[in-house]
Amino acid sequence: MNRMLLKGGRVIDPLNSRDEVLDLLLADGKVAELGPALQLDPAAGRTIDVAGCWVTPGWIDMHTHLREPGQEYKETILSGAEAAAAGGFTGIACMANTKPVNDSAAVTGFIVEQASRAPVNVYPIGAVTVGLQGRRLAPMGEMAAAGAVAFSEDGRTVADTALYRRALEYAGSLDRIIICHCQDNYLFGQGVVHEGEIAAAFGFAGIPSLAEEVDIARCLLLAEYLELPVHIAHVSTRGAVALIAAARERGVRVSAEVTPHHLFLDHRAVVDLYYREDVEYARRSQLARFNTNSKMSPPLREPADVAALRAALAAGVIEVVASDHAPHEQTEKEVEYQYAPFGVIGLETTLPLMLRLVGEGLLTPAALVERMSVAPARLLSLRGKGSLAPGMDADLTVIDPEVDWVIEAAAFRSKSRNTPFDGWRVKGRTRLTIVGGRVVFAA
Amino acid sequence: MEKKIFAHKDLLGIEGLSVADLELILDTAVSFKEISQRSIKKVPTLRGKTIINLFYEPSTRTRTSFEIAAKRLSADAINISAATSSVKKGETLADTVRNLQAMAPDIIVVRHACVGAPHLIASRIGARVVNAGDGANEHPSQCLLDLLTIREHKGRLADLRVAIIGDLAHSRVARSNMRAFAMLGIRTRVCAPPTMLPREMGVFPGVEVCRTPEEALREADVVMMLRIQLERQDDVLFPSLNEYARRYGLNRQRLALARDDAIVMHPGPMNRGVEITSEVADGSRSVIMDQVENGVAVRMAILYLLGGQAE
Structure with missing residues (x-):
């Protein structure tokens, strides 16, 4: 019998309406029992004192890029999973834009096989179309059978609306959602940063909010017409929030996610990475102006967009926070801004940033756990996850909400360092990450 | 000293x-x-x-x-x-x-x-x-040589009226100049096809956006024409060079709207017959070689x- 007792933690389990100090017994990879003053014979297993810590169902990041197969110099499934464990995630979903693309059961199976040695659960997301080329449907049924939990063209959209319709219909028959990366390719053009004041002042080619919103509108109309669910990835504009809220209002089955960087930074970061006066920087070791770690797609938008995203997250219009962890090697990012690849990493910075939202009063601890665990588990239909009821999987994130520390990219488990948050003084850190009853990370 | x-x-x-x-x-x-x-x-x-x-x-x-x-x-x-x-x-x-x-x-x-x-x-x-x-x-060096040329011809910089006409969205010359003009108290009017105008012109303080080149040119002390980058034709920013020349190009008739002693500038290289006619480029008001x-x-x-x- 493999047992473990977590003593004295604040158990936050919104699915079961629980938020109280309780002991929690894990046995054989499952949650066995919750109660006050539980005891465990030392011969039967470890007892860990987690007084002062939050004990939550394991956090799930439903949007990451693990770069394996094909770009293992940026990240591997193992290094990404180790970063996830350190960041408090017990499960991560990985996007299909690997090399080769995850558009077949063979690649899905490869990922599942590699992931069997990883410290956290890795959930492959299959491509919607073969090679992400937007022409023919990928074999979604075979990929689902091999372990794909959802489908997405992330990094691009499915421009052909008729094909998109077929993809949604087909995925619906598999009870898998499609995660929509919404971007009108023509409006996006050769854009580099958000089309706004910064782009105008410094002569950057702009990415208009409209590029995102036009495509979201299309996805919402498809979802409404087909009466099927869609999940909108990395929402970044206030207009998008309004579209999603209105669609939800009239019964469209839409869910949406937002990234930490879109909640904490706006496009001023392009010209000064350290523009935030209310953030304490332990060091400012990165280039402040035109730092390519401020370049991502969708781009950092305007202060009003950040405010709308935060409000939508608080109200539950946006149900999920996902990191869009996008590793790039340092030399790839240390180039001309325009030539730098889009994307930043987030597996090891999301947790303290989300705790900051709780500190700011935007989210209650229960709402935080909803966004980080309950909702992603539900959207990806992950059985046994997102809840700490007896019998559920013993996937837990144990958080010390009080510890002060400094985000240090150089110390990341990830192979990549491309974060705009290096040097931020933050509060709250992963104390333990437990997957299947096994401690995979301990601070 | x-x-x-x-x-x-x-x-x-x-x-x-x-x-x-x-x-x-x-x-x-x-x-x-x-x-x-x-x-x-x-x-x-x-x-x-x-x-x-x-x-x-x-x-x-x-x-x-x-x-x-x-x-x-x-x-x-x-x-x-x-x-x-x-x-x-x-x-x-x-x-x-x-x-x-x-x-x-x-x-x-x-x-x-x-x-x-x-x-x-x-x-x-x-x-x-x-x-x-x-x-x-x-x-910046283009902006500074523009300022020097304006100062030589006008004897001052403050309170002048400058018209900038052309592809403002893609012009580094215009951006440097709009910054400097704002610092120096120069009143700037700009005109461009809407497709060649940044969406947020408000970031350049003191710059007035005009619908027509005529409006921008009126009473100008300095007329600054921007180069049309011919390769931008593929970006659908304007229908044809001919149409651009007709609607936005600087010719003798349009120049007459500016002050009598207005000077004409161009950062070069010029597309003669597109943003500026040869008559104006080589005329007595042109200070392009001084630049x-x-x-x-x-x-x-x-x-x-x-x-x-x-x-």
């Missing part, structure tokens, strides 16, 4: 400069103009200094102007033309910079198609960096202030 110091390591843009900085460069340029009129056009000011002209975009006028400026100050000027970007060449800009640093240049003059490339170089090298144009962001001449003096001043002042 108190010697004024240019207290910046680099000249990356008009942004970040003060009015005093602008005046210092212009005044220094005036004192250098005389050298170009001598029979032996050379002073020893920058003897022993190495200046690298690192041009990632084709340029004849600006590169030659910087090269002549360096040589008239007795610096050793080396031209590096990287026809394609560092990325396409397989070497990163950072590596190129490391290599250049090893050769111990004093000043690097950079032209690059990407916004911020000179800033990236400046952050990684001890040498002083002059931005000779970065994407659509800044072209070129002042370019050398302004660049001498910049190189001197960055590289020669310590001695």
Whole structure:
């Protein structure tokens, strides 16, 4: 019998309406029992004192890029999973834009096989179309059978609306959602940063909010017409929030996610990475102006967009926070801004940033756990996850909400360092990450 | 007389400069103009200094102007033309910079198609960096030679009315000038097809956007025409060169709306018959060749202030 007792933690389990100090017994990879003053014979297993810590169902990041197969110099499934464990995630979903693309059961199976040695659960997301080329449907049924939990063209959209319709219909028959990366390719053009004041002042080619919103509108109309669910990835504009809220209002089955960087930074970061006066920087070791770690797609938008995203997250219009962890090697990012690849990493910075939202009063601890665990588990239909009821999987994130520390990219488990948050003084850190009853990370 | 110091390591843009900085460069340029009129056009000011002209975009006028400026100050000027970007060449800009640093240049003059490339170089090298144009962001030496030319012809800068007409969205000349004009109290009117106008023109204080070139030109002291980049035709920014010339080009009739003593400027190279007619470009109001001449003096001043002042 493999047992473990977590003593004295604040158990936050919104699915079961629980938020109280309780002991929690894990046995054989499952949650066995919750109660006050539980005891465990030392011969039967470890007892860990987690007084002062939050004990939550394991956090799930439903949007990451693990770069394996094909770009293992940026990240591997193992290094990404180790970063996830350190960041408090017990499960991560990985996007299909690997090399080769995850558009077949063979690649899905490869990922599942590699992931069997990883410290956290890795959930492959299959491509919607073969090679992400937007022409023919990928074999979604075979990929689902091999372990794909959802489908997405992330990094691009499915421009052909008729094909998109077929993809949604087909995925619906598999009870898998499609995660929509919404971007009108023509409006996006050769854009580099958000089309706004910064782009105008410094002569950057702009990415208009409209590029995102036009495509979201299309996805919402498809979802409404087909009466099927869609999940909108990395929402970044206030207009998008309004579209999603209105669609939800009239019964469209839409869910949406937002990234930490879109909640904490706006496009001023392009010209000064350290523009935030209310953030304490332990060091400012990165280039402040035109730092390519401020370049991502969708781009950092305007202060009003950040405010709308935060409000939508608080109200539950946006149900999920996902990191869009996008590793790039340092030399790839240390180039001309325009030539730098889009994307930043987030597996090891999301947790303290989300705790900051709780500190700011935007989210209650229960709402935080909803966004980080309950909702992603539900959207990806992950059985046994997102809840700490007896019998559920013993996937837990144990958080010390009080510890002060400094985000240090150089110390990341990830192979990549491309974060705009290096040097931020933050509060709250992963104390333990437990997957299947096994401690995979301990601070 | 108190010697004024240019207290910046680099000249990356008009942004970040003060009015005093602008005046210092212009005044220094005036004192250098005389050298170009001598029979032996050379002073020893920058003897022993190495200046690298690192041009990632084709340029004849600006590169030659910087090269002549360096040589008239007795610096050793080396031209590096990287026809394609560092990325396409397989070497990163950072590596190129490391290599250049090893050769111990004093000043690097950079032209690059990407916004911020000179800033990236400046952050990684001890040498002083002059931005000779970065994407659509800044072209400070062009702005300064424009200011010098305007000041020579108008006797002042404050309270003038300037009209800028053309592709504002993609113009680094316009961005540098709009910044400087705002600092100097110059009233700026701009006009462009809406497709060539940044969405947020409000970031340039004091700039009035006009619907027609006629409106922008009225009562102008200075008319500044921007180059139409012919390759932009593919971006569907305007239907045809012919139509552009008709609606926005500067011809004699339109110029008549400006003040009688208005001067006509163009950063070059010109598309004759598109943004400007030959009649106007070569006419009595055109100061386009003065701009070129002042370019050398302004660049001498910049190189001197960055590289020669310590001695």
